[in-house]
Amino acid sequence: MSEKLFNKISIIGFGFIGSSIARLIKAKSLANEIICGDINPEICEKAINLELADKAYTNISQAVRDCDLVILSIPAGAIKTIAEIISPHLKKNAIITDTSPVKQAIIKDISKFIPSDVNFVPAHPIIDKVFLTSNTDLGVFDNSWCIITPLMHTELKAIEKVSLLWDKFGSKIEIMSPEHHDKIFAITSHLPHLIAYSMVKTIAGLEDDIRAEIAKYSALDFQNITKAASSNTIIWRDIFLNNKEELLDILQEFTQSLTSLQTAIKNSDIDMLEKIKKSTNPKL
Amino acid sequence: MSEKLFNKISIIGFGFIGSSIARLIKAKSLANEIICGDINPEICEKAINLELADKAYTNISQAVRDCDLVILSIPAGAIKTIAEIISPHLKKNAIITDTSPVKQAIIKDISKFIPSDVNFVPAHPIIDKVFLTSNTDLGVFDNSWCIITPLMHTELKAIEKVSLLWDKFGSKIEIMSPEHHDKIFAITSHLPHLIAYSMVKTIAGLEDDIRAEIAKYSALDFQNITKAASSNTIIWRDIFLNNKEELLDILQEFTQSLTSLQTAIKNSDIDMLEKIKKSTNPKL
Numbered sequence A, B: 001m002s003e004k005l006f007n008k009i010s011i012i013g014f015g016f017i018g019s020s021i022a023r024l025i026k027a028k029s030l031a032n033e034i035i036c037g038d039i040n041p042e043i044c045e046k047a048i049n050l051e052l053a054d055k056a057y058t059n060i061s062q063a064v065r066d067c068d069l070v071i072l073s074i075p076a077g078a079i080k081t082i083a084e085i086i087s088p089h090l091k092k093n094a095i096i097t098d099t100s101p102v103k104q105a106i107i108k109d110i111s112k113f114i115p116s117d118v119n120f121v122p123a124h125p126i127i128d129k130v131f132l133t134s135n136t137d138l139g140v141f142d143n144s145w146c147i148i149t150p151l152m153h154t155e156l157k158a159i160e161k162v163s164l165l166w167d168k169f170g171s172k173i174e175i176m177s178p179e180h181h182d183k184i185f186a187i188t189s190h191l192p193h194l195i196a197y198s199m200v201k202t203i204a205g206l207e208d209d210i211r212a213e214i215a216k217y218s219a220l221d222f223q224n225i226t227k228a229a230s231s232n233t234i235i236w237r238d239i240f241l242n243n244k245e246e247l248l249d250i251l252q253e254f255t256q257s258l259t260s261l262q263t264a265i266k267n268s269d270i271d272m273l274e275k276i277k278k279s280t281n282p283k284l
Helices: A016-027 A041-049 A060-064 A076-089 A104-111 A156-169 A178-204 A208-217 A220-230 A233-242 A244-266 A272-278 B016-027 B041-049 B060-064 B076-089 B104-111 B156-168 B178-204 B208-217 B220-230 B233-242 B244-266 B272-278
Strands: A006-012 A031-037 A055-057 A069-072 A095-098 A119-121 A123-125 A145-148 A172-175 B006-012 B031-037 B055-057 B069-072 B095-098 B119-121 B123-125 B145-148 B172-175
Touching (some): A006 A016, A060 A076, A069 A156, A076 A104, A095 A104, A095 A156, A104 A178, A119 A156, A156 A172, A178 A220, A178 A244, A178 B178, A178 B244, A178 B272, A220 B220, A244 B178, B006 B016, B016 B031, B055 B060, B076 B233, B119 B156, B123 B156, B244 B272
Parallel strands (some): A006 A031, A006 A069, A031 A055, A095 A119, B006 B031, B031 B055, B145 B172
């Protein structure tokens, strides 16, 4: 057996991220064996047929057995249930990691089920290229950030192994606290998605003929602002609900900004936008 | 003198749109003479040096004399003043048109100053490609919409001549009422810009270190949602203030959608996004 980064890796959830990870592990020979765990039998079959996994199980407990690394790549809302299911079947000294865009809630959900000899290394790969690349592109994580938010008792060795894995995938690694992570990504990602869904909800409430014309004349700015609402609704519902506090905080700030602009328009305040420009970092 | 669409065209305001129009009129030989009117002497000089205009004046009354067509390509807030200035100097039977993204307020501002023998043909070219093309690109209006919102008493002949001009530029022409125009574009364009400015205003209120990290990790969705706020603030202030009613109406709808999603998140309503998806036209 040649010296690989891991002997046996289990990937639970074979969606876009899970299958991209499998493809990179195969292509870069980072493990001796890849196990797919997915409750959907069609996805398990596909993972085998595309040779992205050596074995595939709909029984998730089965899928983690004897694995050195378990990667949870499932919606945030499913993490708690899956953690409870796999917990008794984890290999001694195994490492668990995840790919969720929310961290505090995930850590809370997982922590109570993790055996003391298992290390959990929470991770969040930031993918900007979902719309630009196909799922078979090996460059999907190239030059993107992977944020790692270790727990107080996570062993350094485990953090290093997970970091090295993401480094091999092409990501740049950054370590930060789960609290800080959730605050930053509430702003850069979760709020923009919530705005996009709100915009789509607004359009949905208009009359049919107006909606047809909006589709006809929708310019780039409109498309840009609504694009995020075409994302998977289950994944995003779970993100919103699992980063509730930080998201509601920044949403309140945003609503205040919107209200102050609304008032400025009502009062014909001709300096309103100049004021924003002056107070803003030019990079934003 | 060869048979051109117009003999002498005056373009007031040589910004992105004004200069693009001049370049197309030259390239396609649509007029015998192009006059630039711009209060900025440097812009006038540039228009002559780049051979986009045959003559250029900072004195706007001078710039419209003897012209068959006057194109106002200036911020919405400047239209009223300019209309009053040029009114006594317009040629008999001249045509005035504009390029403003708001129509009802513009029509109100211009109408009282227009001599009875002059036809006003309000127009709104929709440019989606500002960020994609350089200002020297002759394809800037290719396949884009140009909305024309004629007044009750605008002569058909004048509408046809302005339509033909935009057709020669590569635009697709659509005729609609000014009211309908303002309602549609409040949704597809003005609200997205207002949201972008609100987002930037929100970021501006955060601590420096958080802002630096937002810049570092800002993903595509964040960039998409804030991009519109990099537009010219004077132009957009004028658009917001000159389409106040329609914009405040749709802003209220949007705020309601945002509030209902906020409540759903607070209450952990797991069906919230599914409900939006079901009620939405898949095209949006």
